[in-house]
Amino acid sequence: MGVDPRFMRTFVTVARLESFSAAARELGYTQSGVSQHVAALEADLGMTLLRRRPVAPTEAGARLLEHASAILLRLDAARAEVVRTASGPPGRAHVGATPLSAGAAARALAAARRTLPAVETIVRVGERDAIAVAVATGELDAGIVDGIAAPGDPLRLPDTGLPVAEFVEEPLAIALPPGHPLVKRRSGLRLEDLVDARWIEAPGVTTSLATLAMHARAEGFRPALRYDGLDVGGLLALVEVGEGLALLPARVVEHGVALASPALVHRTELLAPEGTALRLAD
Amino acid sequence: MGVDPRFMRTFVTVARLESFSAAARELGYTQSGVSQHVAALEADLGMTLLRRRPVAPTEAGARLLEHASAILLRLDAARAEVVRTASGPPGRAHVGATPLSAGAAARALAAARRTLPAVETIVRVGERDAIAVAVATGELDAGIVDGIAAPGDPLRLPDTGLPVAEFVEEPLAIALPPGHPLVKRRSGLRLEDLVDARWIEAPGVTTSLATLAMHARAEGFRPALRYDGLDVGGLLALVEVGEGLALLPARVVEHGVALASPALVHRTELLAPEGTALRLAD
């Protein structure tokens, strides 16, 4: 009846590794134990969740998987937040940042240095959701992430219950190669006008084209090229040689055209438990 | 180490009822069992979660509470969604609707009647989050809810993993008493211009003033009057006699002024598991 969350943990591991025995190794159980975990889940729900040999989720198992990882994440977040209340003054400041917010992270740390004692400090640059998860689970003490959103709207992050401590919104611009006819055009461009343009998919740096399409409420936005780097310079270089366009905060775009005003903004959020010493304000 | 989710369930119940024995009665345990549940949680997390006599959450307990209800909801939603995959063709159509979307619900049902067999049908009108939760946990088969949002943005609902099957967006208007100087003004009004107006807080019908303030990115919006009804007519009547203003879909507003265009829209969403026969389209 109660369904131990560890069973779900083994279930998602088995599904990910597509193997009972591999999951057993990873989790420190025996092959038999893993089998029993899955069997218990299946008995509790009254249906088979995995097809065996090859191991693959059934229809029901696939549905459970979507929920299971979210639940496990939130469980970890809950534990982390509770134990955080017990810890005294911070002896460390491990901060995560997305590439476009690394500058903001640096300034925030510098400002905090004035009041903070000399604690061990680490800055880690990574993908947005990964940073949010790391902060929620207590692996990091604060995170600064960015993305595009409607004005006033929080970023769409994995559901961890983590509060947005602060945020800053900036105008967006479409980065273009220098000399492009649209550069420095008087009036701003609407995103919908550029569905058929050659876009660069750079999920590590800026919003993926899929979410961009959702905000523009338009189909299309097919990637001409994919950039897997975690830095803005590389992406801008690709734009400059004409490989494609990218939507970025106007601040970092040298050659480009502003986005028609209030539809979308670039948003930088500070994710941290209450009482953080960091400030985004400039 | 594993923490049975039932422990969290008892924990939130104890916190809600502020009593171990009352929680025991409600959950069908003995007083001793409840005590042991809480003790197990406290032991697992290594800190006390509740102060006794009077029963009140500690700092750590309060943090846990925020997560616990979300986790329990998602657990119920996961179970409901998995068992739904097993159920064959629907033998019933229990549909929930918020007051402002009851009309849309009626039309959707009428349209579905053409293809659907004569199944038992119930329409329940209720508060927005309650309907979302009921659909997620399988209590209802579909829900139609409404609220205000930025164009293209989904409504902010409790995190259940439930997909938005369909949605419709409409312009908003500020309902005014007839003869009000602003009625039928040429240009639309911005929300920020009306922070100091007399607003009616009607959480059962339209968005609460708190979320309204968040979208307008402005403080203020203090309620002049609170309306606890679940119907639009009563709210409009209050507006008409000059008790205050309300933000509503333009469709239902007879005397009023349109909202300056693209900032906010009224959004109606169909919440249902995949494969629903309902359609919002008109």
Add this chain to the structure above:
DNA sequence: GATGATTACGGACGCCGTAAGCATA
């Protein structure tokens, strides 16, 4: 036949009720 999942079984642990103890209003 080898790899890998399931079933059988036993020890240990954990859940929960009964009943006694203890603290606070």
Add this chain to the structure above:
DNA sequence: TATGCTTACGGCGTCCGTAATCATC
């Protein structure tokens, strides 16, 4: 003193490992 939470203890169910069985590539 009474109400209400905690602790002691015992039965039963559950978890998980070892080992044997079964199935699939």
